[in-house]
Amino acid sequence: MKPWVALLDEDEEDYVFWQHGFVSWATHLDVRWFGSPHSFLSAASLSQSKPSALLLDGVVPRQEDLHWLSTLLLHPSCEQACIIMLSEEFDALKHAAYLRLGATDHLLKPSNLEDMHVAILRVSDHIATRAGK
Numbered sequence: 001m002k003p004w005v006a007l008l009d010e011d012e013e014d015y016v017f018w019q020h021g022f023v024s025w026a027t028h029l030d031v032r033w034f035g036s037p038h039s040f041l042s043a044a045s046l047s048q049s050k051p052s053a054l055l056l057d058g059v060v061p062r063q064e065d066l067h068w069l070s071t072l073l074l075h076p077s078c079e080q081a082c083i084i085m086l087s088e089e090f091d092a093l094k095h096a097a098y099l100r101l102g103a104t105d106h107l108l109k110p111s112n113l114e115d116m117h118v119a120i121l122r123v124s125d126h127i128a129t130r131a132g133k
Contacts, residue, residue: 003052004030005123006081008040014057014109021116026124037068044077052127054078057086057109066097073102082126104130 015033022031034040072078082104098106110116
């Protein structure tokens with residue numbers, strides 16, 4: 001079974017875009033879509049395999065993103081996973097808060113294929129780095 005990445009995103013079109021990216025540039029990884037943190041936590045608790053990374057985008061109201069990041073960091077299914085926050089725009093204060101709390105990275109949400117290629121390679125690099133520890 002291939003290592004997998006959990007995409008937590010309400011928008012199914014985003015999943016299709018990310019799926020295209022993983023199929024194109026990271027065939028060694030699978031991507032699985034979850035429409036909410038609750039659906040991810042339920043599925044992850046029942047799964048034999050744990051995600052190598054979580055991409056957290058658009059599934060929580062703005063004021064709850066740090067709460068959900070904390071929750072995911074403490075969940076047993078995420079102990080070895082890279083948790084990567086995605087944002088539509090860069091906010092230096094949020095960026096610093098995410099990293100200080102324990103996120104592996106904070107990336108701008110890709111809006112075109114070139115950005116997606118860069119994001120996929122970065123996610124893949126984070127997973128490889130974590131696996132090498």
